[in-house]
Amino acid sequence: MDITTYKYALQVSQQYELTKTRSHNPLRINFRCPICGDSKVNMYETRGWFYEYKGELRYGCFNCNKNYPFPFYLKLRHPEIYRHYILEKNGDRYKKKEPTVEADTSNIGKKSLTSIIDDSTINKYCVRLDRLPEGHPALLYMQNRLIPEERMCLFWFTMKWRELANAVKPNTCSNNDPEPRIVIPIFDEKGNIASMQGRALRSTEKLRYMTVKSSEDANKVYGLERINPNETVFYLEGPIDSVFIDNALAIVGGTMSLEEAPHKKTRVWVLDNEPRSKDTCARMLKLIEAGERIVIWDKCKWQKKDVNDMILKEGATKEEINQYLRDNIVKGLRAKIRFNEWKKVIL
Structure with a gap:
């Protein structure tokens, strides 16, 4: 199954009720x-599926017995998304003109995210982590950080980071010497790769994290293609932390104004402890x-500064941290009181 179909299946499934990804390889979404x-x-019954069969994605339901190839299902149920899917999957020979993306001023200010990184560029230089053989150093690194197995498909590995960075944005690196990094693709809401972040695997690298954007206004919010905007959306400080949290995003490659940050009505900020x-x-x-909603760590039993370290070094579980976040959302006067009790510095 190609990466375009994979991305659109994840995107479309997030619009449905009680969605759960059962497997990434092969892809099975319920x-x-x-x-x-x-x-x-039974309001909790889930018998609809996107599932991979003989290398192709299909839709099927065990209740109504409808069964279609994914492209036909997309055309039937989501014609507008289908149009973008076909354009991306088949390339420029099907394009009559460049589609315009209207910015939602309540979500992302007045910028439109028009620049993307071709899937072929990523596929040329990278391998997805869940497709690496057992024992591969990059896979072991992420397993040692206790990254959930079902999230490994969100990360890639390259031995040619500098060459990849220069292919996306010329002159990013001074040379094309081999450099191993974990690659974190950053998608826009339509599932296009807009930016990417590379996490160094060698301690000798000067920059542990390096972000490359296809253009200056390219999306730098990690996780947009997977979240449900109608539920609470948690903003964390790093992509790796965010994969442990339900319905979470992370801002990479610098700061972002509140006017630009998506999902104003449902967002909650989770800064480091x-x-x-x-x-x-x-x-x-x-x-x-x-007036933003935030989470304060004043009542938690963990001392480490970020979610991954809480899990890795203090034995916290993903479920415990998610519950803490849900139980400790505050704003206004309550937030100010708890913040003053938590902080140890004079501002």
Whole structure:
């Protein structure tokens, strides 16, 4: 199955009720059937599926027994998404003109995300982590960080990071010497790769994290293609932390104004647990004063600064941290009181 079909299946499935990805390789996504509505008696019944069969993706329901190839299903149920899917899958020979993307001013300000990185560029230089052989150093690195197995498909590996970076944005690196990195693709809401971040695997590299954007206004919010905007959306400080959290995003490659950050009505900010950091405390105070919803770590039993370290070094579980986040969303005066009790610096 090609990466374009994979991306669109993830994107479309997030619109359905009770969606759960059961497997990434082969891809199997389960949800309530949008055609028949599944059971009228049991609201938790999920018998609709996107599933991979002989290398091709299909839609099937065990209740109404509808069964279609994914492209036909997309055309039937989501004609507008199907149009973009066909354009991307088949390339320029099908394009009459460049589609325009209208910016949602409530989500991303007034910028339109028009620049993308071709899938062929990523495929030329990278291998997805879940497709690497057991024992591969890159796979072992992520396994040692306790990254959930079902999330390995979100990360790639390259031995040619500098060459890849220069292919996306010329003159990013001074040479094309081999350099191994974990590659974190950053998609826009339509599933196009807009930016990417490389995590160094060698301790000798000067930049541990390096972000390359296809253009200056390219999307730098990680996770947009997977979240449900109608539920609480957690903003974390790094992509790796975000994969442990349900319905989470992360901003990479610098800061972003509140006007630009998507999902204003449902977003919650989760900054690192750094009560002695003036920078973190100042940013948290700014969010509180702007009326934003945030999570404060004052009542948690963990001391490490980020989610991955809490799990890796303190034995926290993903479920415990997700529950803490849901239970400790505050804003306004309550946030200010708890913030003042938590911070250890004078601002």
